[in-house]
Amino acid sequence: MADRLFALCALIAGGIYTYVAFAVIKAPFQYDPLGPETWPQVLAIVFLLCSLYILVRPDPIRLALARSVWLRLLILVFMLLGYAELYEPLGFVVSTALFCSLFSVMLGANRLHAIAFGCATGIIGYGICDFLLGLNLPEGLLAPLL
Amino acid sequence: MNEVLTGLSGGFGVALMPLNLLLVLIGCFAGTLIGALPGIGPINGVAILLPIAYSMGLPPESALILLAGIYYGAEYGGRISSILLNVPGDAGAVMTTLDGNPMAKRGEAGRALSISAVASFVGGTIAVILMSLFGPFLAKFALTFTPADYVALMVFAFASLSSLVGKNQVKTLMGAAIGLMLATVGIDANTGVPRYTGGIPDILAGFDFLVVVIGFFGMAELIHLVEQQVSGKLKLLPIGKSFVTWKDLMQIRWTMLRSSIIGFIIGVLPGVGASVASAVTYGTEMRMAGEDRKKFGTGDPRGLAAPEAGNNAAAGGAMVPMLTLGIPGSGTTAILLGALMLFNVTPGPMMFEQRPEIAWGLIASMYIGNLALLVINLPLVGLFARMLTIPQKYLSPLIAVLAFIGVYSVVGNPFDLLLIIGFGIFGWILRKLEFSLAPIILGFVLGHLFEDNLRRALSISRGDWSILISSWESIGLYVMAVLIVILPVLVSYRNKRKA
Structure with a gap:
C-alpha cells in the first residue's frame, strides 16, 4: 500500500519533470546536436517507467509505526527546522545549546543533564571549530563576546 | 612493474610526510570509532566528516588520505557493534553478525574481535596490493577511452548497480534515476539555460554535492536512528579474555585469501561495494564447507572471517575504478570522488600521470593505514567497544550538530540547512520503502559526467547515434552490461527448476 502511494506521488512529480523536459527547457540557439533538454527527457522516461512498474507490482510494505513514534519524528523535524532558522540569528553557541538540550530531553x-550537555556542546563545539579548526560559524547573539 | 615501484616509492614519500602520517592515524582511529557506533556505517561517517575535512584547508592529497582512512577505518570498526550488539553499522556488516554475535554469546567475544581484525587486515592488505599492481594498467587502458566509450562504461556501471544492489532491482534503478535527475537541476553549463530551478536563486548553480550527501546520509540516518531508538533496548555483550590462536588462523587462512580476492573483484565492479562482497563471500565459504555448513550461523570462525575479509577487500577494490576511470566503485567512493571534485581535481585515467601525489599517495597511505588499524585494533578494542555505551540520547543530537557545522562552514548559506532537512526526510521515506540510498549518490555524482560524455560523443558524430557502438571497447561494455543483468536471473531460474 505504502509502495502504491509512493508510486502515485512519483508519477505526479515525474509527470511535472517530464512536462518541463519536453515543453519548457529550450536553448535560444545551439551548436551541438543534443540540447539541454535531451538528457532530462531520457531520464524522465526511465523514471516514469520505474514508477509505473512499482504502481503495478508494489512490494508488500506497511509503514506500521506507533503513533508515539510518528509524534516524536514530527517533533524532531520541527526542532531541526527551528535549529536551521535560528542558526544565524542566535548564533552557533546559543542555538546549539537550545537544540541539544531539547533534543536529549525528548529522547x-x-x-539538568540535558541542559549541561547542551551548553557544553555549544561552547566546546564552538571552541574546537573556531579556534582549533578555523571553521566559519555564526556568532549571533554572542558576537560582542566572541 | 618498474612503473609500479617508482609510483609506490613516490607515494610513500607523500604518505610518510609527518602531516600525512598523522592524518592516516587520525583517520583510522576516528573511522574505527565511528564504525563502532551502532547504526552508523562508513558512508555516514565519511558524509558527516567530509565538509569538516574540506574546510580545514588541507592540500587535496592530505584530505583524501584522511577521508580514505575514515572510510576503511569505519569498515574495520563496523565489526565491533555487529559482534557485541548484533547491530550492523551498515549493510556491509550484516553478514558479520551471523557468526560473530553467536561467538560473543558463547563468551568468546575477544576471540571473535581479534579473528575479525586479522581477517579485515588480510582483506584490506591484499586489496591494496592488487590495487597497486592493476590500477596503473587499467588507467593506461582507460586513457584511450573516447566519450562514446565513457557512455558505455556508465551504462555498464548502472547495469551492475541495478543487477546486484538492493532487494528490488527496479527500485535501485529508480534511485539512480533520482540521483541523475537531481544532478540536472541548475544552469546547463553548455548553453547557460537554467533547468528545474523554479526561479529560486539559491539553486541556480545546482544542488551542492555536500548538501545532497549530508541530507541523504547524515539527516536521513539521524531520523532513522531516532525512530529505532524508541523500538527497544540493546544488550551489550562483554569482551572477556579470549583471543585469537594460531590454530584459528591456520583454520581460516584459505577462507581469508579466497574471500579477499572475491571481495576485491566485486569491489572493482562499478557501483557495487562491500555489502554485496560480504554476502557473496559468506555464501561461497558456506558452499565450500560441505558437511560443515551446519556450523555456519552458530559461531564458526570461517563464517566470521569470510565477510570481514570480503568487505575490507571490496572497500579497497572500490577505489580502483574511482582512481583510474573516475567512476566510483561504491556509494562511499562516490563521496570521495565528489570530495576530489571539490578540490578541483578531476579523477580519471590522467590522475596517475598528472597528479601522482594523489593517486600513489593514497595507495601508499592505505598500506600504512591497514597496518595501523591492526595494531590499534588488537589492544584498543576495549576502548572502541566503550563507544557502544554512549547513550543515544546524547549521540543523536551530536550527529545533527556535526551535519549543520559541516554544511554551514563550507557553503555558508542558511537555505542549505533547510535543504539538508528536506533531503533527509525524503531519504528516510525512501529507506522505509526499502530503497537503497547508495545508487542516488552514485547517480548524482555521475550525472554531469554521463550527460557531458553523451553530448560530446554526439557532437563529434554530428548527431549520429551509431557512434555509441562504434568501438570494440564500448560494444564489449554493452555486452557485459547485458550479461550482468541476465546472468543472476538465469541462475535463479535454474536453481528454482532444480528445487
Missing part, C-alpha cells in the same frame, strides 16, 4: 534525558 529521555533528565532535564
Whole structure:
C-alpha cells in the first residue's frame, strides 16, 4: 500500500519533470546536436517507467509505526527546522545549546543533564571549530563576546 | 612493474610526510570509532566528516588520505557493534553478525574481535596490493577511452548497480534515476539555460554535492536512528579474555585469501561495494564447507572471517575504478570522488600521470593505514567497544550538530540547512520503502559526467547515434552490461527448476 502511494506521488512529480523536459527547457540557439533538454527527457522516461512498474507490482510494505513514534519524528523535524532558522540569528553557541538540550530531553534525558550537555556542546563545539579548526560559524547573539 | 615501484616509492614519500602520517592515524582511529557506533556505517561517517575535512584547508592529497582512512577505518570498526550488539553499522556488516554475535554469546567475544581484525587486515592488505599492481594498467587502458566509450562504461556501471544492489532491482534503478535527475537541476553549463530551478536563486548553480550527501546520509540516518531508538533496548555483550590462536588462523587462512580476492573483484565492479562482497563471500565459504555448513550461523570462525575479509577487500577494490576511470566503485567512493571534485581535481585515467601525489599517495597511505588499524585494533578494542555505551540520547543530537557545522562552514548559506532537512526526510521515506540510498549518490555524482560524455560523443558524430557502438571497447561494455543483468536471473531460474 505504502509502495502504491509512493508510486502515485512519483508519477505526479515525474509527470511535472517530464512536462518541463519536453515543453519548457529550450536553448535560444545551439551548436551541438543534443540540447539541454535531451538528457532530462531520457531520464524522465526511465523514471516514469520505474514508477509505473512499482504502481503495478508494489512490494508488500506497511509503514506500521506507533503513533508515539510518528509524534516524536514530527517533533524532531520541527526542532531541526527551528535549529536551521535560528542558526544565524542566535548564533552557533546559543542555538546549539537550545537544540541539544531539547533534543536529549525528548529522547529521555533528565532535564539538568540535558541542559549541561547542551551548553557544553555549544561552547566546546564552538571552541574546537573556531579556534582549533578555523571553521566559519555564526556568532549571533554572542558576537560582542566572541 | 618498474612503473609500479617508482609510483609506490613516490607515494610513500607523500604518505610518510609527518602531516600525512598523522592524518592516516587520525583517520583510522576516528573511522574505527565511528564504525563502532551502532547504526552508523562508513558512508555516514565519511558524509558527516567530509565538509569538516574540506574546510580545514588541507592540500587535496592530505584530505583524501584522511577521508580514505575514515572510510576503511569505519569498515574495520563496523565489526565491533555487529559482534557485541548484533547491530550492523551498515549493510556491509550484516553478514558479520551471523557468526560473530553467536561467538560473543558463547563468551568468546575477544576471540571473535581479534579473528575479525586479522581477517579485515588480510582483506584490506591484499586489496591494496592488487590495487597497486592493476590500477596503473587499467588507467593506461582507460586513457584511450573516447566519450562514446565513457557512455558505455556508465551504462555498464548502472547495469551492475541495478543487477546486484538492493532487494528490488527496479527500485535501485529508480534511485539512480533520482540521483541523475537531481544532478540536472541548475544552469546547463553548455548553453547557460537554467533547468528545474523554479526561479529560486539559491539553486541556480545546482544542488551542492555536500548538501545532497549530508541530507541523504547524515539527516536521513539521524531520523532513522531516532525512530529505532524508541523500538527497544540493546544488550551489550562483554569482551572477556579470549583471543585469537594460531590454530584459528591456520583454520581460516584459505577462507581469508579466497574471500579477499572475491571481495576485491566485486569491489572493482562499478557501483557495487562491500555489502554485496560480504554476502557473496559468506555464501561461497558456506558452499565450500560441505558437511560443515551446519556450523555456519552458530559461531564458526570461517563464517566470521569470510565477510570481514570480503568487505575490507571490496572497500579497497572500490577505489580502483574511482582512481583510474573516475567512476566510483561504491556509494562511499562516490563521496570521495565528489570530495576530489571539490578540490578541483578531476579523477580519471590522467590522475596517475598528472597528479601522482594523489593517486600513489593514497595507495601508499592505505598500506600504512591497514597496518595501523591492526595494531590499534588488537589492544584498543576495549576502548572502541566503550563507544557502544554512549547513550543515544546524547549521540543523536551530536550527529545533527556535526551535519549543520559541516554544511554551514563550507557553503555558508542558511537555505542549505533547510535543504539538508528536506533531503533527509525524503531519504528516510525512501529507506522505509526499502530503497537503497547508495545508487542516488552514485547517480548524482555521475550525472554531469554521463550527460557531458553523451553530448560530446554526439557532437563529434554530428548527431549520429551509431557512434555509441562504434568501438570494440564500448560494444564489449554493452555486452557485459547485458550479461550482468541476465546472468543472476538465469541462475535463479535454474536453481528454482532444480528445487
